[in-house]
Amino acid sequence: xxxxxxxxxxxxxxxxxxxxxxxxxxxxxxxxxxxxxxxxxxxxxxxxxxxxxxxxxxxxxxxxxxxxxxxxxxxxxxxxxxxxxxxxxxxxxxxxxxxxxxxxxxxxxxxxxxxxxxxxxxxxxxxxxxxxxxxxxxxxxxxxxxxxxxxxxxxxxxxxxxxxxxxxxxxxxxxxxxxxxxxxxxxxxxxxxxxxxxx
Numbered sequence: 001x002x003x004x005x006x007x008x009x010x011x012x013x014x015x016x017x018x019x020x021x022x023x024x025x026x027x028x029x030x031x032x033x034x035x036x037x038x039x040x041x042x043x044x045x046x047x048x049x050x051x052x053x054x055x056x057x058x059x060x061x062x063x064x065x066x067x068x069x070x071x072x073x074x075x076x077x078x079x080x081x082x083x084x085x086x087x088x089x090x091x092x093x094x095x096x097x098x099x100x101x102x103x104x105x106x107x108x109x110x111x112x113x114x115x116x117x118x119x120x121x122x123x124x125x126x127x128x129x130x131x132x133x134x135x136x137x138x139x140x141x142x143x144x145x146x147x148x149x150x151x152x153x154x155x156x157x158x159x160x161x162x163x164x165x166x167x168x169x170x171x172x173x174x175x176x177x178x179x180x181x182x183x184x185x186x187x188x189x190x191x192x193x194x195x196x197x198x199x
Contacts, residue, residue: 010090011144031085066107094148
């Protein structure tokens with residue numbers, strides 16, 4: 001099933017061995033990408049979004065590269081990366097399911113993010129790479145949706161325009177004013193009414 005996952009469930013996954021010392025250019029993609037370091041720590045260097053990062057990449061460290069960005073990575077020792085592609089359409093649907101305006105969700109580049117849920121979901125998705133493990137579409141679709149939710153929770157959400165709110169005291173004064181105005185108007189109306197004796 002994993003051969004067409006990106007088209008069917010919105011997520012693609014692969015386990016990739018990275019050779020030491022080589023610069024790996026990753027071109028921009030129409031999909032968001034996650035790289036999860038698996039195994040022993042390595043010294044890593046990456047360029048992405050106009051920034052240069054040097055760090056020790058440890059087991060479980062997650063790099064998130066949004067759709068449309070490219071970058072290059074170089075490691076000082078052989079390592080394994082669990083690479084995932086996530087369709088922006090899946091992220092939009094997940095935002096809508098969470099009652100979040102999908103236009104307000106911005107996936108930003110993140111490096112060395114630690115997120116046990118993303119890590120567990122990614123490894124569960126990777127079980128589908130094993131031909132000896134039966135593929136259950138509903139199971140993998142659910143994992144894909146869960147991954148999209150985790151990405152949304154780590155994404156920035158531009159602030160909605162602030163709603164002007166009244167303080168408790170302001171609300172009380174407004175209520176008193178409305179009530180006083182209502183009584184005043186009723187009294188004026190009552191005064192203008194012809195009395196029963198004049199009819």
